[in-house]
Amino acid sequence: MNNAYHFPNCIINGRLKVPGDKSMSHRGVLLAAMAKGQSVINGLLDSEDCKSTIEACQALGVDIQTVGQQTFIESPGISSWRPPKQPINLGNSGTTARLLSGVLAAFQHPVKLTGDESLKQRPMKRVIGPLSTMGARFTFEGEPDRLPFIIQGSELKSISYELPLPSAQVKSAILLAGMSTYGKTIVREPIKTRDHTEKMVKAFGGTIDEDHTLRSVEGKQFLKGAHLTIPGDPSSAAFWIAATVITPNSELQLEDLSLNETRIGFIRVLQRMGASIDVTVKDYVGLEPVGDVYVRSSTLMPTSLSKEEIPSLIDEVPLLALVATQTEGTMTLEHINELRFKETDRIHATVEILNSLGANLNEEEESIKIEGKSDLKGGHVTSYNDHRMAMLAVVASFISNTPVIIDNIDCINISYPNFFQNLNGILQDYVRDE
Template sequence: MDVTVEGKRRLRGEIFAPPDKSISHRSVMLGAVAEGITRVERFLTADDCLRTVDCFKKMGVDILFEAPDKVIINGRGLRGLKKPDGPLYAGNSGTTIRLLSGILAGQGFEATITGDESILKRPMGRVVEPLTMMGAVIEGAGGGRYAPLTIRGGRLKGIRYELPVASAQVKSAILLAGLYAEGETTVIEKHKTRDHTEIMLAHFGGRISTSDGEVRLTPVDKLSAERVTVPGDISSAAFFMAAAAVTEGSELLIRDVGINPTRTGIIDVLREMGCNIKIYDERIWNGEKVADVLVKGEGLRGITIKGEIIPRLIDEIPVIAVAAAFAEGETIIRDAAELRVKESDRIKAIAVNLRRFGTEVTELEDGMIIRGGGFLKPAEFESFGDHRIAMAMAVAALAIPGPSRIKNAECVKISFPGFFETLEEVLC
């Protein structure tokens, strides 16, 4: 599906951010291994999250959609999952395959988990290594470096593990395996990554603590079912924040956005670039901070983005790069080599697309240099099958006079099924 976006339009009004993808995944995973009935409100019914639901259904968990965004999970307890009849399929979801690997590592059966063509290329050795250290037996393609992964769970032991790369998915896989381990499991982070797993584990009765860059989990006999209300996804809201930022005269209110401090790098960066962003009505939903975010479009300037902030905005870099194309001066992005192994090589994908509408870009191994403020023209953009690239290019198209086309834009359904419809609602 190709989509044409007509440029030089402003955003006015208010929207609700779609439910958070990371939290939706985790609500199903922990609800499935808790005891009792977990009710999830505002669940994200996007492809990635539905893959997680399907995997647990195949392991005997009764999951009912009471409404499109309301899920009832009849938890089977930590040791109540059943051996699936065939391979578990994660589709395009790195969260599903990596986090579920941690849970499978503690089960008393063997299971195989795989995914689509993109997943088969993404690095899994970073999860296999610590889970093997804990006692799981895992076989995979390329000597265990890639999916499909066949996991034979069993008796695990807690470990003390320092993350070689900043990855919430790897940290989460280890912590979820730690639920089944003997002794304490500790994960050491050089740079703090998103902590939705820690927050939700505590919400379900897990024993978890964090201090001085260390996350420690002590096993419990059981997790207890809880009610979960999923906040709006700041990674999805980021496209609308950036769209308002690059179209002068825009004013957009985004309601119910999750503002977990490990995810708010996008707000910090847009503010540093000169965007007017205000936060209203802060509150807490099941341990997560939530607020309304008001963005006003004003002139932007180039900045340098690197170091500790990168894990707090790694998924938002595609749209930050678009904002940089419309900013005055040079924007430098470094320490983001992880973008090379996402759903696409996002550094390459961003550079290719920015050049198509006239932006000068120097591609670096761990980032890019973007020279903004040039003469920009409508173009045909390639999504590379990556939802975040497709949405970022739609934002670019809005700020360029004339019609631009995004090819293969159907991939937005991976995380934001109604993206283009929501965008049309606030354009003027």
């Protein structure tokens, strides 16, 4: 398929509501499935990844129906789940694989989890290790610590565990497993990661305590159905923020966006680079701040990233690399080794994509060095079948001299099915004053 993108004489202008937050959607479905009774979720993200979580819960006996913007989840509670009749295929969703492993750690029946070829290559040891310590048993069909595997739950014991690497998914898996233990399970995270699990558990009548770097949960908690609203996803909004900042004469207002402090590191870094971005918290949905972001095209300067802020922008690092190609000077994105273990090696993919378009990037083991300012020329790129890499290439086409031709854009459906619909809604021809 010839997917060519080029927007000469176009600007970004208007207002936009991006789809619901992917991280919160996953957690909302899983917690509603664990809870007894009916839950209603407004604005659940309709993506391939989130469908994997829904279908996994349905395979365990949870009734889930979507009507318009509302998703109705009727569950007998985790203690009454039924064993699935066949292996649960999680598609491309690493979030589902890790969080569901934590939930199933106490399930008394064996469950086989598998996924697509990309997911089968992603590391699971970081979550298998602590869950095994708690008493879960894993049987591998192929390479150890990779899908597919069979997880056999048991009577879990509580643990105290320090995350060796920042990971909200591993933290959440341990805390969700800890809800089914006797005693208190403690997770220490030296660097703070996204905290949607901690906030959302409270909506279902549960409690996760937070004390500086410690997260703790008492076992044998009883969750009950809840009503939730999922705000817009800041990681999806980041594509339009980046596009607006680097496209001359552009301005955009993003509405009803999650402004959780653990998720907007990308905005903070862009502001530090000189970007004209205003953030306004308008409301709270549960414990989650929600509001608007107003962004304008800007002249930017390089900056550096601290190790502590990486978890709040890890998904947006490729976009930062693109933005850095439009600054005068050198910018190095450090402490980003985690990107090598995503749907593809995103350090390598980012460097390859942007260099093929005329940028000047150098790849190191845990960093990317960008020499600006680059005049992007367009050309053929591969998306590596990675949704974020495909969308990165589309955003790069806003400032390319010739079309950017992407080998595969279908992977965008993994996280953002209406990406191009949103793009068309904010794209305008630019008419210069005579």
